[in-house]
Amino acid sequence: xxxxxxxxxxxxxxxxxxxxxxxxxxxxxxxxxxxxxxxxxxxxxxxxxxxxxxxxxxxxxxxxxxxxxxxxxxxxxxxxxxxxxxxxxxxxxxxxxxxxxxxxxxxxxxxxxxxxxxxxxxxxxxxxxxxxxxxxxxxxxxxxxxxxxxxxxxxxxxxxxxxxxxxxxxxxxxxxxxxxxxxxxxxxxxxxxxxxxxxxxxxxxxxxxxxxxxxxxxxxxxxxxxxxxxxxxxxxxxxxxxxxxxxxxxxxxxxxxxxxxxxxxxxxxxxxxxxxxxxxxxxxxxxxxxxxxxxxxxxxxxxxxxxxxxxxxxxxxxxxxxxxxxxxxxxxxxxxxxxxxxxxxxxxxxxxxxxxxxxxxxxxxxxxxxxxxxxxxxxxxxxxxxxxxxxxxxxxxxxxxxxxxxxxxxxxxxxxxxxxxxxxxxxxxxxxxxxxxxxxxxxxxxxxxxxxxxxxxxxxxxxxxxxxxxxxxxxxxxxxxxxxxxxxxxxxxxxxxxxxxxxxxxxxxxxxxxxxxxxxxxxxxxxxxxxxxxxxxxxxxxxxxxxxxxxxxxxxxxxxxxxxxxxxxxxxxxxxxxxxxxxxxxxxxxxxxxxxxxxxxxxxxxxxxxxxxxxxxxxxxxxxxxxxxxxxxxxxxxxxxxxxxxxxxxxxxxxxxxxxxxxxxxxxxxxxxxxxxxxxxxxxxxxxxxxxxxxxxxxxxxxxxxxxxxxxxxxxxxxxxxxxxxxxxxxxxxxxxxxxxxxxxxxxxxxxxxxxxxxxxxxxxxxxxxxx
DNA sequence: TAACACTTGTTTTTT
DNA sequence: ACAAGTGTTA
Numbered sequence: 001x002x003x004x005x006x007x008x009x010x011x012x013x014x015x016x017x018x019x020x021x022x023x024x025x026x027x028x029x030x031x032x033x034x035x036x037x038x039x040x041x042x043x044x045x046x047x048x049x050x051x052x053x054x055x056x057x058x059x060x061x062x063x064x065x066x067x068x069x070x071x072x073x074x075x076x077x078x079x080x081x082x083x084x085x086x087x088x089x090x091x092x093x094x095x096x097x098x099x100x101x102x103x104x105x106x107x108x109x110x111x112x113x114x115x116x117x118x119x120x121x122x123x124x125x126x127x128x129x130x131x132x133x134x135x136x137x138x139x140x141x142x143x144x145x146x147x148x149x150x151x152x153x154x155x156x157x158x159x160x161x162x163x164x165x166x167x168x169x170x171x172x173x174x175x176x177x178x179x180x181x182x183x184x185x186x187x188x189x190x191x192x193x194x195x196x197x198x199x200x201x202x203x204x205x206x207x208x209x210x211x212x213x214x215x216x217x218x219x220x221x222x223x224x225x226x227x228x229x230x231x232x233x234x235x236x237x238x239x240x241x242x243x244x245x246x247x248x249x250x251x252x253x254x255x256x257x258x259x260x261x262x263x264x265x266x267x268x269x270x271x272x273x274x275x276x277x278x279x280x281x282x283x284x285x286x287x288x289x290x291x292x293x294x295x296x297x298x299x300x301x302x303x304x305x306x307x308x309x310x311x312x313x314x315x316x317x318x319x320x321x322x323x324x325x326x327x328x329x330x331x332x333x334x335x336x337x338x339x340x341x342x343x344x345x346x347x348x349x350x351x352x353x354x355x356x357x358x359x360x361x362x363x364x365x366x367x368x369x370x371x372x373x374x375x376x377x378x379x380x381x382x383x384x385x386x387x388x389x390x391x392x393x394x395x396x397x398x399x400x401x402x403x404x405x406x407x408x409x410x411x412x413x414x415x416x417x418x419x420x421x422x423x424x425x426x427x428x429x430x431x432x433x434x435x436x437x438x439x440x441x442x443x444x445x446x447x448x449x450x451x452x453x454x455x456x457x458x459x460x461x462x463x464x465x466x467x468x469x470x471x472x473x474x475x476x477x478x479x480x481x482x483x484x485x486x487x488x489x490x491x492x493x494x495x496x497x498x499x500x501x502x503x504x505x506x507x508x509x510x511x512x513x514x515x516x517x518x519x520x521x522x523x524x525x526x527x528x529x530x531x532x533x534x535x536x537x538x539x540x541x542x543x544x545x546x547x548x549x550x551x552x553x554x555x556x557x558x559x560x561x562x563x564x565x566x567x568x569x570x571x572x573x574x575x576x577x578x579x580x581x582x583x584x585x586x587x588x589x590x591x592x593x594x595x596x597x598x599x600x601x602x603x604x605x606x607x608x609x610x611x612x613x614x615x616x617x618x619x620x621x622x623x624x625x626x627x628x629x630x631x632x633x634x635x636x637x638x639x640x641x642x643x644x645x646x647x648x649x650x651x652x653x654x655x656x657x658x659x660x661x662x663x664x665x666x667x668x669x670x671x672x673x674x675x676x677x678x679x680x681x682x683x684x685x686x687x688x689x690x691x692x693x694x695x696x697x698x699x700x701x702x703x704x705x706x707x708x709x710x711x712x713x714x715x716x717x718x719x720x721x722x723x724x725x726x727x728x729x730x731x732x733x734x735x736x737x738x739x740x741x742x743x744x745x746x747x748x749x750x751x752x753x754x755x756x757x758x759x760x761x762x763x764x765x766x767x768x769x770x771x772x
Numbered sequence: 773t774a775a776c777a778c779t780t781g782t783t784t785t786t787t
Numbered sequence: 788a789c790a791a792g793t794g795t796t797a
Contacts (some may be wrong), residue, residue: 073781088787193787361784569785
């Protein structure tokens with residue numbers, strides 16, 4: 001077993017551990033994936049059958065890579081029989097197989113977040129609730145977290161905490177909304193992401209013989225990134241390993257960053273309570289990063305409480321210090337970062353693939369993209385709108401979905417009049433009402449008789465009948481054609497092809513056309529590869545796989561010499577030579593949602609830790625002092641992130657021009673200011689503030705500001721503000737001036753808004769009006 | 773019904 | 788800035 005020679009002692013012990021529960025605490029960069037890979041290879045070489053191993057990963061990409069590495073050790077034949085993948089994809093597979101136990105058919109549709117929200121929206125409308133209070137995204141979040149905690153609608157209704165919370169936020173009808181949502185999904189033969197886990201729990205809970213079957217099947221269960229599992233996943237695992245007790249979980253409590261989707265760090269913290277006879281293995285040597293990076297990361301995470309004790313260290317070179325750079329604006333930040341990358345590519349002979357730019361929120365990539373384009377550097381943006389969420393892709397997929405599952409209301413709504421076939425909003429709304437009143441799906445309300453009862457006009461009935469015939473034809477073709485042939489046929493017969501071809505000459509239409517080309521190209525590849533492996537290659541198989549794919553998963557490793565741009569969340573588990581962490585400012589990182597709550601701050605700090613530990617050779621942290629949001633009009637001056645103070649100075653190189661600590665103290669969180677106060681300052685007036693200024697008037701001025709930050713704002717006429725003055729702001733509403741700092745160009749106002757609390761506004765950007 | 777102008781909210785992170 | 792939603796007109 002020579003492959004074991006490459007491992008260090010704790011790694012080898014974990015790989016060759018005897019049966020029974022085991023916990024591997026793996027510090028960042030400590031070879032966690034290697035251990036998991038080799039553990040599986042070890043089991044296989046000791047006679048364990050591959051189909052008796054269940055290995056759960058966090059992303060499909062991680063699963064695919066691990067499978068390839070295992071194939072390299074034990075051969076393709078064995079590796080391909082492993083049950084390895086994400087919770088969602090593997091349990092979706094099991095649920096299709098066992099669908100009769102839970103009252104779905106094998107062809108159930110998976111609703112993505114968009115579908116869920118759109119369904120919730122229609123429920124809220126039907127129940128005549130105020131969609132300002134019942135915001136679909138908020139409601140979706142509440143339902144999702146209930147499901148992830150295994151709370152059913154009836155449990156929800158009886159739970160005092162929820163009742164109190166919902167009453168406080170005037171959402172008393174939440175239990176009914178939740179119930180309706182569940183019923184409606186069921187009627188449509190559809191499951192959302194959370195359902196894939198929830199119904200797995202239901203399946204295993206209510207069917208002892210099924211549970212026993214899977215307990216016998218999965219003799220070994222391995223879970224990666226255990227710190228990010230939620231209750232639903234936790235209970236599934238617990239049930240599955242009850243008999244064999246062969247559970248191996250791997251994770252790092254310091255990298256738990258998904259509590260917003262129900263992840264419970266306590267799962268890993270209390271593993272020992274669940275399995276008192278567990279064996280603990282700690283991987284503490286970091287092979288990835290320089291000493292400076294590891295030490296800097298340690299100095300950050302030290303500020304959190306309640307961790308599993310471990311000492312991560314590195315024997316690599318000491319390396320460069322962590323650089324911290326400061327910019328005046330987000331545009332300057334992008335400029336500096338991209339130029340720095342260019343410079344290092346030239347002087348250190350580095351490749352684009354040696355670099356990654358990581359940020360807290362998806363919206364932050366834009367500025368960098370512009371700079372990268374200017375210098376002509378290769379880059380790739382991950383995340384944001386996933387490919388499968390784009391409108392055109394969803395449209396064509398809706399045809400596929402409806403062909404396979406006629407009861408998929410969301411898909412039917414999308415395409416019943418797209419491309420336009422004279423079935424208008426009035427008609428659709430009549431059908432909706434009829435379906436609602438008679439407890440049918442939309443599809444089951446499309447018979448001529450039903451339509452007549454619904455009061456649909458004769459002309460519309462004709463049109464709908466053609467549509468129904470078409471979908472029925474697609475349903476038959478779905479059975480008989482391979483996925484590629486089917487996709488091209490549907491694209492043509494649905495009329496989408498004619499529509500998109502006719503528009504592909506303008507730049508917008510071109511994009512739509514390209515999206516579809518990419519989708520069909522993807523289906524072509526799916527078709528070929530499944531044909532080769534002998535797996536099903538019809539559209540049904542494609543639809544089982546497609547909704548769970550993210551653009552990270554579909555990244556092809558052949559041509560990947562580009563600079564990577566992604567959120568820190570998506571970067572988990574990846575590594576890069578040189579990492580730039582950008583936008584490290586209060587309200588962004590930590591995000592504004594988390595600053596009230598110490599627990600969230602700790603999670604944000606772990607996220608920061610994850611970001612730093614992605615790097616092998618160098619880390620550069622960047623922040624900007626002004627950031628333009630919601631177009632260039634409004635700017636709230638940024639404060640460098642508190643996390644910058646967490647990094648021990650010994651390991652950093654701070655900007656010469658400004659000392660972060662000094663800047664921080666100028667913006668004390670308690671509201672005191674070390675700056676002398678002025679009793680008045682200057683502001684844009686009448687032309688700028690009272691009449692709604694057109695964007696074109698303002699843009700040149702702010703564009704100039706973006707580049708040089710402190711250049712003149714030009715032609716403003718002075719307005720006097722005093723502490724205590726009442727003002728009104730375009731987006732924040734009414735408020736009172738409670739403090740004024742600086743003068744002239746750099747005047748900053750502290751304003752306590754009636755509805756949104758205290759904000760710092762840079763006077764030259766804020767559109768304020770005095771109230772008499 | 774379709775084309776259009778106008779209003780509104782949006783920025784947390786993802787399977 | 789931008790997309791999505793709403794209302795107005797032909």
